[in-house]
Amino acid sequence: MGRTLMKHDEVDYSDVQGLVHFGYGKMTEASYALLRIKDADAARAWLQVAPVTSAATMNPPPSTALQVAFTAGGLAALGVPGPVIAEFSPEFLAGMTEESRMRRLGDVGSNAPAQWEWGYETDVPHLVIMFFAEPGGLTNFVQNATGPGWNEAFAEMRWLKTANLDGVEPFGFTDGISQPQIDWERQRDPTRPQIDYSNVVALGEFLLGYPNEYNKYTDRPLVDANAASADLLPAEDAPGKKDVGRNGTYLVLRDLRQDVRAFWQFVRQRAGGDAVEGEKLAAAMVGRTRAGDPLAPIQNETIPGIGSQPDQIKQNRFTFDQDPTGSACPFGAHVRRANPRNPDFPGRPASLLSRVITMLGFGPKGFRDDLMSPVRFHRILRRGREYGPELLPENALTPASPNEPERGLHFICLNANISRQFEFLQNAWIVSTKFSGMTGESDPLLGNRAPLPGCPVTADFSRPRAAGLRHRFAGLPRFVTVRGGAYFFLPSLRALRYLATIGSG
Amino acid sequence: MVLAPIAPAREAELRALLDSMNEAPGRVNPNNALLPFEKFETLHFARLLVLNDQTIGDVGVYGLATRTYPLYLAFLGDIDGEASDFLAEVAQRAFEGLRAIFSCCEGFSAETDLVRWMQSHEAAPIANYVNWRGRTVRRAREEAKLRDALESYLAANTAALADLPPRELHQDLQRFVAAEKSAGRLTLAGEESTPVGWWIKNTLHLVGMPLLFLVALPLLIVVAPFYLLRLRHLEKTDPELCSRVDQAYSDKLAQTEDHLVTNQFTAMGSLKPGLVRLATTTGILWTVNWGARHLFTRGRLARIRTIHFARWVFLDGHKRMVFFSNYDGTVESYMDDFINKTGFGLNTVFSNGIGYPRTNWLVLDGCQDERKYKDFLRRHTLPTQVWYKACPGLTAIDLERNSRIREGLETTSLSEEEARQWVALL
Incomplete structure (x- = not known):
């Protein structure tokens, strides 16, 4: 099987927008322009020559990068034909603020889109253009890259500014440590059951036009060959069709405002004023120390897709198998929710017979066995950036000043199936008050704390102990508020040229 | 389940009545005037819906003419104890409300005896699943x-x-x-002590089914090669109908979803023609029913731990089937759970429905084609007009x-x- 998979062409990195491959860590300055299309002709003209950065490795590496992604409304405004747009995935077409979706994503109460700063009803951007630059380079880059046609083409809704906090998110924790390793070479056969956790995930989970973890292709538009699409790559799974999605992906952007003071004041107060204990509680809520070390124990066996550098071992060579009671890393800790690191079966059944026994329902029967869906179907690639000035925990204990600056995260993730990846993760693992056999608590950082019918308590956080009663903290405040968001399509460079020409004349 | 054809002229009136039982779409008023669900202490879940199958034309792919079926009203309750006791109680406590509802159905008049009418319209499931036997x-x-x-x-x-x-x-x-x-x-x-009658019936079922299987085994062995040959042929030639679901229809379904930690699910469709498919469905569902009654009695249906109640019912002389369930989480996580944990079981049952994604040896592939499967299922999903859950916050x-x-x-x-x-x- 592996051999037949390798027969396919290699991914043409020069066709993929760089953000899929790189986090642009050296380009510490970034700004995202949320735009509406003012003049379709001018927008097409601007996009046709836009200096979009590809995923090809360059020597020397570029010092700036520009990326473009569209909402469904943006594609329509650009003149992309309706039948082409209609073949994108339903959740992309419906958008983040569709009525039932708000309930699933936890965007209710204070998080409700009606209160967002952008992204609701008439405030949905058509596209986002993301600018990245090495220190000191952003202003010039934006000036040069936008150029003369910019104002004619686009109306600027708002600029999302970012801040470089040196890999630390506003609460003060090292961020972005755990990322899936994309199987770019398509070496792995996803149809084989996964007995042990692996961090290697099928290319098709992050890039459209390639097999996903079910070894199938995800929703995206395929078109008949015509003049406009001549440049597009063929669809692997549909002979004779051109693939508008290939080498592109979906991008989820959410503006998450973080109340850093509320967070540190809460943990300090619940720790009886003790700074060390307060930081321990904060770490338990995150599942890592501020430096990024996991609370779950490191294992000796290697994990596919997790490197063998000391740092990688120290920070990522773990699953939660060695912590079945949650006494090291609470079941409800953010990292345990966001990536439970569970393979296809509980109890690692090695033989076919034991797998069949498990499949028939006669496997491990403990209360917490087999509660979660296998994680390989629900991974996301995170590319978010922080905003607002740094506020160290020790300085966060005083009340906010009247003109307190806003802090938070422009959360960005890439995935090929928004519904099965981002939305599932956000709903079943982050927002759910029933995750992993618990009740009454959602994600300690991200939870909206809104009560549900029949579930008055949703604001707890529990720290299990190896032998003895769990430590339960009631009444967690809401530390994060959603202030905006939208679903975008991040096209390949070929698809961008197609989208920027198909609607003209 | 009470199943009755709706009098065509009264459909709009019936729908208005059903809507009046909700506070908002998807949110029942548990103490509504027509049927105050919360007053019934043995009732876990209930639903009332119009079985408006959007896919009756699918038989066309086999060259068959679309049949006209009556439009049914279904009333389901998952209850403790005997159905007859519940029907008597509900008829007593919701006499006027039920009469108003059922008077929109064929053959219900001012003189009709409510209990007897409901009993005569009882549609028995071929398979039934209860998450935890005996938990009232x-x-x-x-x-x-x-x-x-x-x-x-x-x-x-x-x-x-x-x-x-x-x-x-x-x-x-x-x-x-x-x-x-x-x-x-x-x-x-x-x-509560188990009634002796129930215990005897249960034991007979436990032993009887395997005995019947043993008795039939010689015949089954003789038939097996022909069956398999035919099944393999059908698997390779049966058409798939997994087109993208109409977004407006899907949005309408979504309106009633995700109000609680638990959701309802109803799916309906036509069986593939021929004896092989009918025999497969029946045999598998007998097995499911036997397993659900005797093996999967404490919180797990195979690996699935999120289903409270489920049932499968044949309609219209085994031409159509409808599946009902009450499950925790979103419909997306429900479908993922099935694909990832019991795809084989899902395939054996639902691949006998027209248009299901292609299976291989009955258990393989099929729903593993996630996109096709999800589109297939969404297309067959029916809106549920009224849905009640006794413990709304508990998974x-x-x-x-x-x-x-x-x-x-x-x-x-x-x-x-x-x-x-x-x-x-x-």
Whole structure:
């Protein structure tokens, strides 16, 4: 099987927008322009020559990068034909603020889109253009890259500014440590059951036009060959069709405002004023120390897709198998929710017979066995950036000043199936008050704390102990508020040229 | 399940009546004037819906003419005890409301005897699944109250209790609960004795099915090669109907979803023509029903732990089938659960429906084509007009935890390890 998979062409990195491959860590300055299309002709003209950065490795590496992604409304405004747009995935077409979706994503109460700063009803951007630059380079880059046609083409809704906090998110924790390793070479056969956790995930989970973890292709538009699409790559799974999605992906952007003071004041107060204990509680809520070390124990066996550098071992060579009671890393800790690191079966059944026994329902029967869906179907690639000035925990204990600056995260993730990846993760693992056999608590950082019918308590956080009663903290405040968001399509460079020409004349 | 054809002229009136039972789309008024669900202490779940199958034209792919079926109203309840007792009670307490509803159906007049009419319109399921056999609504509620009481007690006495070794904590909580019970603040009724008749029927079913299978085995062995040949041929030639679902239809379904931690699900469609498919469906569902009744009785249907109740019902002389379930989480996670955990089981049953994604040896592939499967299922999903859940905030896992807490409490002496595991449930 592996051999037949390798027969396919290699991914043409020069066709993929760089953000899929790189986090642009050296380009510490970034700004995202949320735009509406003012003049379709001018927008097409601007996009046709836009200096979009590809995923090809360059020597020397570029010092700036520009990326473009569209909402469904943006594609329509650009003149992309309706039948082409209609073949994108339903959740992309419906958008983040569709009525039932708000309930699933936890965007209710204070998080409700009606209160967002952008992204609701008439405030949905058509596209986002993301600018990245090495220190000191952003202003010039934006000036040069936008150029003369910019104002004619686009109306600027708002600029999302970012801040470089040196890999630390506003609460003060090292961020972005755990990322899936994309199987770019398509070496792995996803149809084989996964007995042990692996961090290697099928290319098709992050890039459209390639097999996903079910070894199938995800929703995206395929078109008949015509003049406009001549440049597009063929669809692997549909002979004779051109693939508008290939080498592109979906991008989820959410503006998450973080109340850093509320967070540190809460943990300090619940720790009886003790700074060390307060930081321990904060770490338990995150599942890592501020430096990024996991609370779950490191294992000796290697994990596919997790490197063998000391740092990688120290920070990522773990699953939660060695912590079945949650006494090291609470079941409800953010990292345990966001990536439970569970393979296809509980109890690692090695033989076919034991797998069949498990499949028939006669496997491990403990209360917490087999509660979660296998994680390989629900991974996301995170590319978010922080905003607002740094506020160290020790300085966060005083009340906010009247003109307190806003802090938070422009959360960005890439995935090929928004519904099965981002939305599932956000709903079943982050927002759910029933995750992993618990009740009454959602994600300690991200939870909206809104009560549900029949579930008055949703604001707890529990720290299990190896032998003895769990430590339960009631009444967690809401530390994060959603202030905006939208679903975008991040096209390949070929698809961008197609989208920027198909609607003209 | 009461199943009755709707009088065509009265459909709009019926729909308006059903809507009047909700506070908002997807949110029932549990004490509505027509059928005050919360008054029935043996009722776990109930739903009323119009079985408006969008896919009856699918038989066209086999060159068959679309048949005209009546438009049915279905009334389902998942109850404790005997159906006849429940029907009598509901007929008594919701006499006017039910008459108003059923008067929109064919053959119901002012003179009709309500109970007898409902009984004569009973549609029996071919397979039925109950998450936890023997856990009544009353028991579920008592156990939820027990957990709440323990939570409050632990919160109020954290300093004294937090560091007790598990066995001592267990004993302390036993004393607390005993005191609450004798003060009348907590009730934990004993298990109601199982009626002898039920026990006999259950044992006969347990033994009878395998015996029947053994008796039929020689015949099955003779037939098997022909069956397999035919099945393989059908699998390779049966057409798939997995087009993208109409977004407006899907949005309408979504309107009634995700209001609670639990959702309802109804899917309906036509069976593939021919004896092989009918025999497969029937055989598999008999097996499912037998397994659900005797093997999967404590919180798990194979690996699935999120289904409270489910049932499969044949309609119109085995031409069509409808599936009902009550499950925790979103429809997306429900479908993922099935694909990832019991795809084989899903395939054996639903691949006999017209248009299902292609299977291989009945158990393989099929729903593993995630996109096709999800589109297939969404297209067959029906909106449910009225849906009631007795314990709206409790998932199947919550109910299991509460039951385990209670069972542990009622165990006089736990080992160190058992006590540790029990304390971890709190």
